[in-house]
Amino acid sequence: MSTAPQAAAVRYLAEHGYEQTTAGALADAIGMSRSTFFRRFGSKEDVVFADHDLALSRLQSQLLSSDRPAYDAIAIGTLEVTHLLTRDPNAARLRSDLLRSTPSLRERELVITHRYERVFGEYLSRTAAPGTPDWAPIALAAAVVAVHNAALRRWLRQNDSRAFGALERELTDLMARFSPWFGGEDRASRVVVAAFDASTSPDEVLRAVAAQLG
Amino acid sequence: MSTAPQAAAVRYLAEHGYEQTTAGALADAIGMSRSTFFRRFGSKEDVVFADHDLALSRLQSQLLSSDRPAYDAIAIGTLEVTHLLTRDPNAARLRSDLLRSTPSLRERELVITHRYERVFGEYLSRTAAPGTPDWAPIALAAAVVAVHNAALRRWLRQNDSRAFGALERELTDLMARFSPWFGGEDRASRVVVAAFDASTSPDEVLRAVAAQLG
DNA sequence: AAGATCTTGGTACTGAGTCTCACTTTCTGT
DNA sequence: ACAGAAAGTGAGACTCAGTACCAAGATCTT
Numbered sequence A, B: 001m002s003t004a005p006q007a008a009a010v011r012y013l014a015e016h017g018y019e020q021t022t023a024g025a026l027a028d029a030i031g032m033s034r035s036t037f038f039r040r041f042g043s044k045e046d047v048v049f050a051d052h053d054l055a056l057s058r059l060q061s062q063l064l065s066s067d068r069p070a071y072d073a074i075a076i077g078t079l080e081v082t083h084l085l086t087r088d089p090n091a092a093r094l095r096s097d098l099l100r101s102t103p104s105l106r107e108r109e110l111v112i113t114h115r116y117e118r119v120f121g122e123y124l125s126r127t128a129a130p131g132t133p134d135w136a137p138i139a140l141a142a143a144v145v146a147v148h149n150a151a152l153r154r155w156l157r158q159n160d161s162r163a164f165g166a167l168e169r170e171l172t173d174l175m176a177r178f179s180p181w182f183g184g185e186d187r188a189s190r191v192v193v194a195a196f197d198a199s200t201s202p203d204e205v206l207r208a209v210a211a212q213l214g
Numbered sequence C: 001a002a003g004a005t006c007t008t009g010g011t012a013c014t015g016a017g018t019c020t021c022a023c024t025t026t027c028t029g030t
Numbered sequence D: 001a002c003a004g005a006a007a008g009t010g011a012g013a014c015t016c017a018g019t020a021c022c023a024a025g026a027t028c029t030t
Helices: A005-016 A023-029 A034-041 A046-065 A070-085 A089-100 A103-127 A135-157 A162-176 A202-213 B005-016 B023-029 B034-041 B046-065 B070-085 B089-100 B103-127 B135-157 B162-176 B202-213
Strands: none
Touching: A005 A023, A005 A034, A005 A046, A005 A089, A023 A034, A034 A046, A046 A070, A046 A089, A046 A103, A070 A103, A070 A135, A070 A162, A089 A103, A089 A135, A103 A135, A103 B103, A135 A162, A135 B135, A135 B162, A162 B135, B005 B023, B005 B034, B005 B046, B005 B089, B023 B034, B034 B046, B046 B070, B046 B089, B046 B103, B070 B103, B070 B135, B070 B162, B089 B103, B089 B135, B103 B135, B135 B162
16 A cells, blocks of 8 residues: 555645654654655655656656657647646645645745746757747746646646646647747738739638638 | 845845854844844745845735736836846845855745736736636746746846846737737737729738738 | 833744764675 | 675754744833
8 A cells, every 4th residue: 555655655744734743753654764764855845746856857858859849749748747747646636635735835836846847948948949039938938837737736626637638728729829939830920911813702712711711 | 234134134145155154143143133033034034035025015006006908017017026126236136146056045036936926817817808718817927927037037147227128028029929818919819801902003002011010 | 100012032942954873784796 | 605895774963943932121102
């Protein structure tokens, strides 16, 4: 049952309260000495967010090796992180409860989250089209992470896996708004110029324009 | 010289190192007891970010009372925060040095920064056009704060006040990308339909179209 | 002036995180 | 299989941030 000590720690904290649990008591509860606990996890806070280390390195290598267009790679990477973090719904819920009841952990979460922002930001400025202003990858990375977090929270509130489909649509919509800098459907900057012979019938004109607007 | 104890604290920390300074020594240095120090500032970290409390409440009341369109209110609010934070260039630089040399303070800064994100997010979802999806204000708020932070860093690196002009342009560009949800120049979704008499000269057509594209 | 309220300083305490040292387990080469 | 190296573990002492409490002084009120 308690395979990973990290998962056991989160369960214990969720049940007994974060502030109420001393580091010594927590270490005891998951079967190791106080010394070993700090050596392994660094701090009482970090034990809660240990998963993110894995997710983050996965994301990083995935973005590094991806040859897809940016709007695809971002969506895929984000969704993979989400899946990893919600793989064990029970544990995810437990951690969510723990966070909800512990302000200091929510603050810590912001710090962790910012690492994703950095990874996305670096990837985006690396793959941005020439002429992209400096602020664009920064803004987009922050927006991507914010949308991802919101989706995660949504999923946590109502255990509905459709939340992930919605997330995917939100991300592509978001990225399209930064066209043409990061590829994507370049709807916004596309210009349709139509020239017809004066004798063309209104119907034909309409059909042709509609086809372009597709 | 050391009018505000808070400014004196930042200076002392910047000169002697954050980790190397104990709370007691810092309290002594700015002329108060350890007890009073914690009572007044809450913690060693918070004394560094005391300015943000003022900036944040100003921003909040400014956004609450503003009757301008969102893209204006956001830009004005952001710029006011920036001005407040850089009012004393000397102090700003000192704090910047302190942050640069202290990882734990940079993490704390992320937490502070997130409060701005919340304020912007709430303002944006309050003023969003009907039908705006939930993720839009979240994404835009994160992007606005990220761009603002980047501008602040830019200004810190090279003490060039033109950085603020650039910031203003970046913000309006950013917000326009979320049209039409938050007002702004609705370039992206504007459609120009031109119909000309068949006898119109090419020049006239061009001029008319150019005028619309403005 | 006398009492009520607020602020300050001092002291003791809790608990996180670090450091060091002794001990045990696991790996490695022969 | 065995000796020695390397890595991991546990125990205790220590530093320091932050809290709780109490006593003394300052400020306000009437």
